[in-house]
Amino acid sequence: MRTELRSTVDRLDRPSAYYHSRNNKRRRTDNGRDGRDGKDGDTEMANAQPEEPPEDPLRNATTLYVGNLSFYTTEEQVYELFSKCGEIKRLVMGLDRFQKTPCGFCFVEYYTHQDALDCMKYIGGTKLDERVIRTDLDPGFEEGRQYGRGKSGGQVRDEYRDDFDEGRGGLGRAIQHERMRDNERNREKERNYDDDYGRLR
């Protein structure tokens, strides 16, 4: 028979470029994330490459990375929504490295690859706790990955965010930090003044 044809409509159950581009900066054939609504990428057809890397770590992935959660979303809420795609084997909440509080992402592990794919199709891009969440296939959770990798303990993306997102702790942390330092400095000045004042007396 013929080789498998590319669908006439893009699929939503493809991983984002994240993992593949980490391994190989050149391989950017997937547009699962950006091309959601597109019916067909005409230009892609010419250089469509059916061959995948020989050992695709996502081929049987049962785990999803879930992003853009509110810091206040609980495990129970995640369970309630994600169970609609199948029984959850394990749920690991992403935590702030220092505070050990949720920092806006988690890993959901299903029993089957199909459930994970269905989750990409039916839950990724919908709302949980009134935020549009992002899902991506993941090769699997390993100890240590639950912690944010930003300087301040949270996720890197929350470092320099300049929009005020109440669900994710307000402004980016670096910016917050800067502001706090400013305040601190001002207060310091005042305190110094107080101290001096005291001494003068």
Next chain:
Amino acid sequence: MADYDRRQSGGGGYNNRKRRYRDDDEYDRRPQRRRYDAPVPVRIRKQLLGLAESPLRRWHEEVQSIAQVIAENYEEQELRTSFLDLVPQMVIEQPLKVPFVAAVVLLVNSIKPEIIDELLARVASDTEEKVKVGEWRDVKLYLKFLACLQGCLEGDGLFPLLEELFSRAVDLQTASSDDTIGTELVKIILLTIPYILAAAPTAQSQQKAAELMDKTDVIASEPHALQVLIDPYHVSDGSDSPTANMSLVGLLQKQLQNEATSGWELSCLPRPWQMPLEEIEQQEKLDSAQKHTLPGISIPEKVITGPRPLFPEVFYSVYVNQEIASVPPVSSIASSIIRDALSDTINILHFNRNATARFLIDVDCYFAPGTFVKRATPFDRLRDIEGDRSTWKPEDVAVDAVFSQLFQLPTPEHKLVYFHSVLTEACKIAPAAIAPSLGRAIRYSYMNTYRLDLELTYRFLDWFTHHLSNFGFMWKWTEWVDDVNLPDMHPSKAFIMGALDKEIRLSFAQRIKGTLPEPYQALIGPEKEQDTPEFKFNDDHTPFAAEGKELAALLKRKAPDDEIQPVIDRIHSAALDQSIDPLVSSTDVFMTAVCWVGSKSLSHVLACIERTKDRLLDAGAASEAARAQIITAVMSYWSAHPGVAINIVEKLLNYSIVTPAAVIDWALVSDRAGPYGEALSKAWVFELVFNTVVKVTGRLRQVVSGEMGEGAVEEVAAMRDLFKRMDDALVSWAQGTKDQMMDPVVSDGGEDLVKRWGERWLRVFRRRSAIEESFLAESKVTA
């Protein structure tokens, strides 16, 4: 077409992002790289895929221009391969566009007829392949495509094939009254006929169609033996189900007969192969184009069901009995034709809900002009439509189709959440058009919860709350304010309570309270706003308070089991002194302590269960009473948040700490889930039992389809035992022979409600049981 033109003129500076990589490497970044350099096959693919999507393009122009390019460039190998691959693929992936693809093919035929033979050969062999494996939907779609080409087929065209399919159907139906393949074949035949008559409205076709319909009548008009099982309504004795006469094939048969008597008007079908008057030359070329012989498509003597189990279908609509028909009436063939194309679209495009939603919103692009009213026409305005112009709202027709799939019995083709997501996307794309239609669908479903199949009531509840969670939990609760004072067991009130609980699970109590009018506020007690329920042993008046606290402290510091045992022993001896069941007492204290220690999150409680699972396993294995007590402890600790409790019980089932039978007994036999049969009205009890049954049947199917080993025999026996248990318990509720119901003290009229709940439960699980039995029978046959 238009897309291309627009992009060319958009200036060369901004290129499509996806092209950047190649541009960077191989070409200078010079503005003269122009878009119309896209190779012809790519351009044709793009245009074919986009067929009929834009209401601004005229059908005949669009199909003509594509056909022209194909015919002119057909010598190019790449274009040829692409065309031959794409046409059959589009037919089975984008059902709404089938007539338009066919029109392109017909026009190509009028220019370069030799192309068509190659294509027909391809489609014929694909069809044959799909027949062989029982992919009946694909077969139907290929036949629909061939039907649209009837005008360029020699002799009787597609009719002989339909006749052969019918003869298979007859064989199957005579062999068994439970047969579903024959019914499916008849459905396919009946759905193909209108396309033939739209494409080739000749006296000969009409004659052939009439002959065929004479024959299908016997099968189509006879109610199917399985229909009672899959009727979406479950009315109480003495009344008629609104869908009693709504078998899909039965309706089709009648609709086609109506159509035949009115001269096959088929007014909803698009006819993009018909040229307007000014294109008379083109029309003549089309009419006189070369005819082709349809290559033989052999139908095996024994046809098979294929990967999906087949069931007779019932036509379900949430827009019935309206003052003005906003969807085609079931007397009109349009209702079946449009529903069929939309359901296929929905089920096929499960891998891109955005595309599905787009098709639903654009449904009016794919049917004859005038089939629908203008998009987003408010329902109230339908009244002002004059004469015999259509009052069908495209949004209603689209939403109706999604509901028909969401509410399909026994099970829809995809996970329920897929249909949720389609409605969510549709609502995002066109909120002003879709939201009011959904509102009316919700009202209809709510009004009918009392007679809807209980499983469907639960599906409705699950969708409704999930949908609201995507749209800020906004709903006009004031409409149902009067129902707040109904008894809790009333179906409407039960729905409201279930919905609030589900909403809270996806959000939190305070948030949901904020969306509710005053009369509802009392339904969300303060205990729901508390994240961590109280530990009853913190109250020193509770028996075993000291032991409870001690156990909690030990669990908290992950003390080894030999430190726990002495506390348990103390409970045992104290219980013996009070002559109560020692094991039940200690199990209650221990399990409650586990819940309390793990109350921070599910991970916490699961980790705690993991650490103590040996002790729990021993307790669970020791006696039925102890097993029940484990469940009771979890359920009462989390009584304000049944969702959490259900999750924990599910994990306990995985560890085999409790058994499915214990869960069923707990929920249905004892009074623990609610006194006097109240349990039956609670959505979360249904959820608990339903999930447990699904878990058991799911595992059984895995075992059976793996290998029929000894394990399978045991599993089958266990499953049958479980269904038997449920049946016994539910029958006594349904017939009112349950002891608790006989109690004269509670005879306050609620008894009939309980009976009715019992009947509804019974139907759901008897159906489940029947389906599993037929699965077993099926797998034995094939084994």
